[in-house]
Each structure stands twice: as structure tokens, then as C-alpha cells.
Amino acid sequence: MAKYREIPCKYYIALGQCKKGRAARHTAYCQHCGKYCPRARVRCVNKKKQYNEKMRGREMA
16 A cells, blocks of 8 residues: 655644645645645655665675
């Protein structure tokens, strides 16, 4: 299953609730809003790359 990597707006509270008075009811709504201001960006970890590097390290040892 795909990982959902959307960064919500700092004004987004919950489904249908926004501090700016918008009706945030569907995915990617924050990015299309004119008042969008992203929250602190969380670093997305590439697990496939991490696993491959780990396996390469085992082969060398």
C-alpha cells in the first residue's frame, strides 16, 4: 500500500475543520487553498534504499 506523503497546512485541525474557516473535506485540499502554509516538514525515509544499503553492507563483511 502506498504511503500518504501530503504535508497538511498548519491551520488544518481535523477532517472538515480549518482555523481559516475553510471546509477541508478531501485529500490534497490544503495544497490547493490560497492560504496554504505547510507545517514543519517531516523527513520521508526511503525504506527500500535503507534496506539495500544494509544488505550491501552484509555482503561486504
